Amino acid sequence: MESLTSSPVCNLGILxxxxxxxVQEILQSYDGFCTAANSLxxxxxxxxxxxxxxxxxxxxxxxxxxxxxxxxxxxLLEEAFEKNGxxxxxxxxxxxxxxxxxxxxxxxxxxxxxxxNALEEICLEKENQExxxxxxxxxxxxxxxxxxxxxxxxxxxxVYLFSKYQLIVSSILMANLPRHFPEVxxxxxxGRLEELSTIMDGELNEExxxxxxxxxxxxxxNKYRTGEMDIDECYSQDKFSENSKLVRNIGKVVxxxxxxxFTSMTEDAYASAIFMLLKAKVHNLAGDDYRSSVLASIKGxxxxxxxxxxxxxxxYLGDSISFDQHSSGIKxxxxxxxxxxxxxxxxxxxxxxxxxxxxxxxxxxxxQDLRIAKLFEIIVDYPESSPAIEDLKQCLEYxxxxxxxxxxxxxxxxxxxxxxxxxxxxxxxxxVSTIKALRTIDPAGVFLEAVGEPIRDYLRGRKDTIKxxxxxxxxxxxxxPNGSGNSGDSLLEELNRDEENQENVAxxxxxxxxxKQAWIDAQRWEPDPVEADPLKGSRNRRKVDIxxxxxxxxxxxxxxxxxxxxxxxxxxxxxxxxxxxxxIRTLELLKIHFGESSxxxxxxxxxxxxxxxxxxxxxxxxxxxxxxxxxxxxxTGISLDNLDATIISSNFWPPxxxxxxxxxxxxxxxxxxxxxxxxxxxxxxKLIWKKNLGTVKLELQFEDxxxxxxxxxxxxxxxxxxxxxTSWTSKxxxxxxxxxxxxxxxxxxFWISKGVLTESLGTDPSDHVFTLVDGMIEAGKNSGxxxxxxxxxxxxxxxxxxxxxxxxxxxxxxxxxxxxxxxMLTNFGSMALDRIHNTLKMFCVADPPYDKSLQQLQSFLxxxxxxxxxxxxxxxxxxxK
Amino acid sequence: xxxxxxxxxxxxxxxxxxxxxxxxxxxxxxxxxxxxxxDCPLIWGACNHAFHLHCILKWVNxxxxxxxxxxxxxxxxxxx
Numbered sequence: 001m002e003s004l005t006s007s008p009v010c011n012l013g014i015l016x017x018x019x020x021x022x023v024q025e026i027l028q029s030y031d032g033f034c035t036a037a038n039s040l041x042x043x044x045x046x047x048x049x050x051x052x053x054x055x056x057x058x059x060x061x062x063x064x065x066x067x068x069x070x071x072x073x074x075x076l077l078e079e080a081f082e083k084n085g086x087x088x089x090x091x092x093x094x095x096x097x098x099x100x101x102x103x104x105x106x107x108x109x110x111x112x113x114x115x116x117n118a119l120e121e122i123c124l125e126k127e128n129q130e131x132x133x134x135x136x137x138x139x140x141x142x143x144x145x146x147x148x149x150x151x152x153x154x155x156x157x158x159v160y161l162f163s164k165y166q167l168i169v170s171s172i173l174m175a176n177l178p179r180h181f182p183e184v185x186x187x188x189x190x191g192r193l194e195e196l197s198t199i200m201d202g203e204l205n206e207e208x209x210x211x212x213x214x215x216x217x218x219x220x221x222n223k224y225r226t227g228e229m230d231i232d233e234c235y236s237q238d239k240f241s242e243n244s245k246l247v248r249n250i251g252k253v254v255x256x257x258x259x260x261x262f263t264s265m266t267e268d269a270y271a272s273a274i275f276m277l278l279k280a281k282v283h284n285l286a287g288d289d290y291r292s293s294v295l296a297s298i299k300g301x302x303x304x305x306x307x308x309x310x311x312x313x314x315x316y317l318g319d320s321i322s323f324d325q326h327s328s329g330i331k332x333x334x335x336x337x338x339x340x341x342x343x344x345x346x347x348x349x350x351x352x353x354x355x356x357x358x359x360x361x362x363x364x365x366x367x368q369d370l371r372i373a374k375l376f377e378i379i380v381d382y383p384e385s386s387p388a389i390e391d392l393k394q395c396l397e398y399x400x401x402x403x404x405x406x407x408x409x410x411x412x413x414x415x416x417x418x419x420x421x422x423x424x425x426x427x428x429x430x431x432v433s434t435i436k437a438l439r440t441i442d443p444a445g446v447f448l449e450a451v452g453e454p455i456r457d458y459l460r461g462r463k464d465t466i467k468x469x470x471x472x473x474x475x476x477x478x479x480x481p482n483g484s485g486n487s488g489d490s491l492l493e494e495l496n497r498d499e500e501n502q503e504n505v506a507x508x509x510x511x512x513x514x515x516k517q518a519w520i521d522a523q524r525w526e527p528d529p530v531e532a533d534p535l536k537g538s539r540n541r542r543k544v545d546i547x548x549x550x551x552x553x554x555x556x557x558x559x560x561x562x563x564x565x566x567x568x569x570x571x572x573x574x575x576x577x578x579x580x581x582x583x584i585r586t587l588e589l590l591k592i593h594f595g596e597s598s599x600x601x602x603x604x605x606x607x608x609x610x611x612x613x614x615x616x617x618x619x620x621x622x623x624x625x626x627x628x629x630x631x632x633x634x635x636t637g638i639s640l641d642n643l644d645a646t647i648i649s650s651n652f653w654p655p656x657x658x659x660x661x662x663x664x665x666x667x668x669x670x671x672x673x674x675x676x677x678x679x680x681x682x683x684x685x686k687l688i689w690k691k692n693l694g695t696v697k698l699e700l701q702f703e704d705x706x707x708x709x710x711x712x713x714x715x716x717x718x719x720x721x722x723x724x725x726t727s728w729t730s731k732x733x734x735x736x737x738x739x740x741x742x743x744x745x746x747x748x749x750f751w752i753s754k755g756v757l758t759e760s761l762g763t764d765p766s767d768h769v770f771t772l773v774d775g776m777i778e779a780g781k782n783s784g785x786x787x788x789x790x791x792x793x794x795x796x797x798x799x800x801x802x803x804x805x806x807x808x809x810x811x812x813x814x815x816x817x818x819x820x821x822x823x824m825l826t827n828f829g830s831m832a833l834d835r836i837h838n839t840l841k842m843f844c845v846a847d848p849p850y851d852k853s854l855q856q857l858q859s860f861l862x863x864x865x866x867x868x869x870x871x872x873x874x875x876x877x878x879x880x881k
Numbered sequence: 882x883x884x885x886x887x888x889x890x891x892x893x894x895x896x897x898x899x900x901x902x903x904x905x906x907x908x909x910x911x912x913x914x915x916x917x918x919x920d921c922p923l924i925w926g927a928c929n930h931a932f933h934l935h936c937i938l939k940w941v942n943x944x945x946x947x948x949x950x951x952x953x954x955x956x957x958x959x960x961x
Binding site: 716 | 890895
């Protein structure tokens, strides 16, 4: 006999040296070995067979056939396992082969039960086989012990045998693996995790209650671990033992699965189950409610449910193969209690930390995707949804997927906001909200710039943008036709806030502001995010300033100021009292923002109103002093008491539209009287009346009732003609009031709509007859809202503005250049827009210098195109032939 | 009729439109002022030429000897 480690080649040498006896012996013992092995496997490690088996093994070994015996035994094990273990194991799951098709039908408990049973069985089988294997090992060992003192050799042999066996087991299982098995596992883990989650949730609530009652919850928990228990603690211990039992069950399943070589599959299964649960949780928590922050609760949930689960699981599995060492510690429910995150005493393992990071990242990403998809809605109700914005900010800080936000938000904007159907006001409000919201997410304003660009471009294309902006600036609530109120105030608020900032700066002025500011700036400096477009200007000056961005839409503040002036003029001229407090306030705020000089004219306008008030009272005072009654006033029953005047410095007001209007004699005399008195007070100055401007409060007296109106002078002049004569033809009336017939027809419809006048066809078809309605019976029929209510200015007043609009002014100014442009085009044939612009800039330097913007020029040229003086083809302008 | 709130614009009752010194409109104000009207009144000289008060005062004060009207070179006397 040579050494056991001899190679097969050496064994061949042995074969030749065999005699008949030994062959006989070998054959006998081999047969014996085979039967013993078979019966051993069948009886699953019956000890009574051991002696027989060992002796046969020894005999075979003696003849150098230990490898043969080993291989045979392994093959036997393999066959037995395949027959008894694997096939039976898989049979358990045959019912679930359709698992993917009908998810609803699956009974989770059933899966759990089946899986546990199957695992238990197969593990038992495996255990038995391992016992048999161990027996073989022992037999080999005892033989070897007799031969030499080969301890180290033996160990290698055992490890080799077991790993080989393990390989056999897993390869058999894998070879027969049904496709749906991972699904089964997934469902199992999902079910278990959900169960755990509900338990934990209950516990969480419980805990919160505790916390409400007792801030020292943490201590309490530690206390009860040291053994001091009161009733609550007992209760929560029950809970703990319940869920630790659950975790242990899961742990057992996982261990069994690992045991069978399904380690990675199992991990995949529970990881995906955890992620799915997490995703569902995030969706559930986040939902469509933007009014509360969910990030903290999600994080808390991650701590409480999946992490504790993993913690327990990893602890149970020993986080490594050395399961046996840990298992003893895990037997007690208290020790396995997953409370490391609370007590913080046992440092979490590296694997756990990795899991935690993975989970949190996933949670952030899920939430971020959810929020980004809904960003449009979130911003629509921005001030209320700021918690959601905060969440998003944190998520983005973590994930860094800002570009995703920008892209998806821009496409949402394009799709939902920047359409013809959206009113300019709404777009502006959304823009303001966007600015505010994105400012929280990204104080540097880089992404805001990217997002704002399409909105700005779009708004520039709209005509009423400036008007809307100014309306938003001046009066918030009325700026929003939907009546959804406060959002319009935002710009005014913004003005206010700016003011506060200015005040703060003013306080700082006491110190050496420059140095201090520079230092603060330096401290605050942060590098631009990578996505920043280097082409878009210097970053350090990019202050996110809402008004600045709004003004940026328009292009220049001059245009804005101009529009504001027009609107202010309109408003002031239609005021019947001298109450301008709110306007003064707005103007002060605007002055802070746009600078004193640009608001100069507006200030003068407001001053005019204040002066007018003073002058008005002065003039009234002269009446009471002289006190003798005007003969005219006595006649008509109206005196200077009925007359107020707004006296304007016309140079500083926007151009005012003059319309001819002959006002009734009595009023006219009043006006000249007023002018005379003004001339007396302010000696070398005189008044020029703008008779078509102002407001008139009227009371129409009929036989049975009186009606009050506040109307424009034109309407008053018209209706007053009916005092003496109840029926007028339109031509006569036009002559009497001094306004063209068509204008008259337009204006008089106001009174017709109020049911005061009726219109009927006269003898001449173009000459209508208007008659004063006698009695108000018909009036009541005509419109319900007359009565004695005080009507505001007529609706068509909107169209008939008393002040020339900015466009009109522009057109007037541009007509000067019309000749230049036409001349240029005659010479050059065709020219592009910017070439015309540049040429005008170059040559029209003298009186009046060309100072219009490209856009203004474009709108003027398109006006010329529509007048068919020019033609526009492929961006080139031609003379119309 | 209850109240007629009319609108008027004021103007200086002068023959000329603009101040001969600052070339600004009389209805406006001189280059140093911000508010027109009472805060920047006109003044007439004996020669019936009108200027912004501030403008002509500056002119008068800048002359070493007797000041003359910038328009007609007559001796400047405030009217009235």
